[in-house]
Amino acid sequence: MTKKPPILWLNLAIFISTFAVAVIGVPWYGLQHGFSTASMVIAAVFWLWSGMSITAGYHRLWSHKAWQAHPSVQWLLAIGGAMAMQNSILHWCADHRVHHKHVDDNDKDPYSAGRGFWFSHIGWMLRNYQPTPDYKNVRDLQKNAIVMNQHNHYGWWVLGTNIGAPLLLGALFGDALGTLLLAGFLRLVVVHHSTFFINSLAHIWGSQPYSDQHSSRDNGVIALLTYGEGYHNFHHTFEYDYRNGIRWWHFDPTKWLIRALEKCGLASSLRRVPAGRIEAARLSMQLKSSQRLLAEHQLAAEWLHKLELEYEQLLHKMQGYYDEKQRQLQLKRAELDRSARERLAELRDAFELQQRQWHALRAQAHAVLN
Structure with a gap:
């Protein structure tokens, strides 16, 4: 021993x-x-x-x-x-x-x-x-x-x-x-x-909404006990982001403190992971969870094919929206004309529609197989 x-x-x-x-x-x-x-x-x-x-x-x-x-x-x-x-x-x-x-x-x-x-x-x-x-x-x-x-x-x-x-x-x-x-x-x-x-x-x-490559978990209750550190799966997946809770409703007083210090000129260089990368990680985990469920059923091949096609379309729409959004953020306000704003709105609407279709298809597949 x-x-x-x-x-x-x-x-x-x-x-x-x-x-x-x-x-x-x-x-x-x-x-x-x-x-x-x-x-x-x-x-x-x-x-x-x-x-x-x-x-x-x-x-x-x-x-x-x-x-x-x-x-x-x-x-x-x-x-x-x-x-x-x-x-x-x-x-x-x-x-x-x-x-x-x-x-x-x-x-x-x-x-x-x-x-x-x-x-x-x-x-x-x-x-x-x-x-x-x-x-x-x-x-x-x-x-x-x-x-x-x-x-x-x-x-x-x-x-x-x-x-x-x-x-x-x-x-x-x-x-x-x-x-x-x-x-x-x-x-x-x-x-x-x-x-x-x-x-x-x-x-x-x-839960593990961003990655299952490590044991870390996201948990809002733990966030209440740990000054916002409970969104730990996000943190281990994107460790250089100054936030742990990325949604406005997430309890992350540490993030709020850092942001307040920035407003006062006492903090700078706040690092954020691009939204596209975060959403891509979430989508990947959603696909993986569906694949695990489908692997246990005879109808797996049919539904997997549908889900993977929908997943690829959603990734394409999402990337187009976030790329355009990032491009427009880097431009001066005066350089943004009406057509640019309209294009961003169209890309956002297409992305959100594809998201709804993706969630509906996943729900349908889970319902059929359960």
Whole structure:
């Protein structure tokens, strides 16, 4: 049998002690003394700050370079990331880039979902699976003074944000211990497991509308718990997009924050995957799901032929519409005449009609065979 790596006793002690204080100490103090309004407000602010520093900062800014941030924003996200206590930016991003490169590879993915829920959620941090950190894939981040300041002084940043700041702010409002319990311990445990759900739950629960080449899933419920990271199948398919939820109704506060910062001149170079590529991936998965169903029936050949013909026509109409739309977006408004707008409208109508025909044919095929 392969010998298990040694236990990381510091990590284990932190996870156990913070969880114990959150589930025992916080309720006890609340029943005995109550919490001030100020302590609850501070805890809420720290929860948003630290949680979204991971999603907007560690994840979308530094790991994937999906957008660029003004130095003042980077400082705020670096401070909030230390408050989230999930290792330094440099270390976190090194692990995450390996995860994307080798997703679901039990030997190379540091938190592979293939090794089970417990391992991908927290188990990978309880043993020393990587004795020597490898920062070769984050050389770009090693040139960032803010990233390296946080990395080199990470312990002090953690103590200052998780202990010092709650105690100081709590003392100012006359509830130092209560604020430490809420904004320090309870907030930290909630942020920890919210983030960990992205590695675990978002790889086993939900749908795969864009790709089945990896275990990631899209799930709106998980998005509510993870500041918008629950649209994880989209993210793993199009990892350099600054958005995870691409529809207007998708709950993705991280996307809204980045967009708001852009409006204020504090963010730039927001990267978006072309809509045509996204729709093509969705169509491909729809065809694949129908092929799986049809493969189990004798009428498969007939219906597969119909679906594949319809699929090719839809791809053609879709590509024509998005190509023309992209061309017109690159022109100045004055250069767009009435005929150009009419042509785009005609292409859009043809694409939408073909979409309806595609969905109707898929529904008919599924109904006949079921």
